[in-house]
Structures are given as C-alpha cells and as structure tokens.
C-alpha cells in the first residue's frame with residue numbers, strides 16, 4: 001500500500017465515523033418520538049381526569065339535592081298529618097301543644113327549603129366547573145393532536161435521513177478493506193467510535209499515550225495503526241491536512 005492509498009483509507013474511515021455519528025443521532029431522535037408523545041399524552045389525560053372529578057362532584061351535589069327534596073316532602077307530609085291531628089285534639093292543652101309542634105315543624109321545613117336554594121347555587125357552580133373542565137379537555141386534545149402530527153412528521157423525516165445515512169454508509173464501507181472494517185467495527189461496538197485522532201501523542205479516544213514507535217508509523221503513513229489500549233484506528237490530523245482531500 002502506498003502512502004497515498006493509506007491516506008485515502010483513513011479518509012474513508014473518518015467518513016464512515018461521521019456517517020455512523022449521524023446514524024446514531026437519527027436513531028436517538030427516532031427513539032425519542034414515542035417517549036415524548038407518551039409524556040404529552042399523559043398530560044392531556046390529566047385534563048380528562050379533572051373532568052371526571054368535576055363530573056363526580058356535580059353528581060354528589062345533585063344527589064344531595066335529591067335527599068333534601070325527599071326530606072322536605074316528608075316534613076310537608078308530617079305537617080299535614082299534624083294539622084289533621086289538630087282537629088281531633090281533645091283538650092285545649094293538647095291543642096296548643098300541637099300548634100307549637102306544627103310551628104316548630106314549619107320552622108324546620110323553612111330551613112330545609114333554604115338549604116335547597118343554597119344547593120341549587122352549589123349545583124350551578126358545579127356545572128360551571130364541569131364546563132370549564134370540558135373546555136380544558138377539548139383544548140388539551142386538539143393541542144395533543146397538533147403535537148402528535150408534528151412529531152409523526154419529524155419521525156418520518158428522521159427515518160428518511162436514517163435511510164440515506166445507511167445507503168451512504170454502505171457506499172463508504174465498500175471502499176474500505178474488510179480487514180480494516182473488522183477492526184473498526186470491533187472498536188465501534190466497544191466504544192461507540194471506531195477511530196480516534198492522535199493529538200500531542202495522546203489517543204483522543206481513550207487518552208492513553210502513543211509509543212514512539214507507533215508515532216513514527218503514523219508519520220510514515222504506510223500502514224494502519226491502532227491504539228494499543230482501546231484498539232481504535234488512529235490517525236494524525238496533521239498528516240491528513242498536509243494536502244487537500246480529493
């Protein structure tokens with residue numbers, strides 16, 4: 001292999017690294033879409049939960065009204081009955097006791113009537129709360145739908161990009177010797193990157209020092225050099241920059 005061949009190979013390996021980075025970014029974005037959508041969906045489900053709670057409260061208010069109305073009807077019946085008893089009172093004392101009892105029953109009935117009026121107000125407020133909660137649910141749903149549409153579009157875009165990256169990756173790999181790919185793939189699997197620059201005699205992948213022998217092999221640029229510590233393929237940025245890339 002000539003120095004120029006070796007140099008071209010390093011260029012291809014770096015191009016492969018760049019495309020692998022783009023692939024992994026696209027994959028991460030693709031994976032993040034369902035998670036983000038799930039979180040958003042839980043938010044809009046919260047509005048639904050508040051609506052359920054408001055509806056239940058209103059139901060409770062109405063049930064209480066019903067029991068007040070029943071109570072009122074019972075009291076009215078009791079007053080009618082007491083009035084009927086009045087006719088059959090045998091003594092004046094009995095009569096005035098019954099009159100006092102009827103007055104007391106009327107007073108209690110009045111209290112229940114007041115409570116019923118108050119309960120009507122409470123129900124009105126409960127209905128307003130339900131209406132507000134319904135509006136929130138509608139807003140949350142339409143907001144979620146718009147968000148979902150955007151997210152799905154983005155997801156499709158990332159898929160498209162990923163597909164392009166995969167195609168480009170295959171092209172680049174075809175230009176690299178299989179033995180070199182094997183080294184690259186092993187380091188990629190181990191560290192997420194298959195190649196590292198050497199700066200100031202230090203591998204920029206694992207930050208261990210390069211031996212003087214490896215350094216001269218890198219400078220001569222005739223063969224593939226890997227890091228003895230992390231096994232990444234090494235290159236000297238200054239050698240690559242010595243003349244412009246083709």
Ligand SMILES: [Zn+2]
Nearest residue numbers: 203206227230
């Ligand atoms: Zn290293």
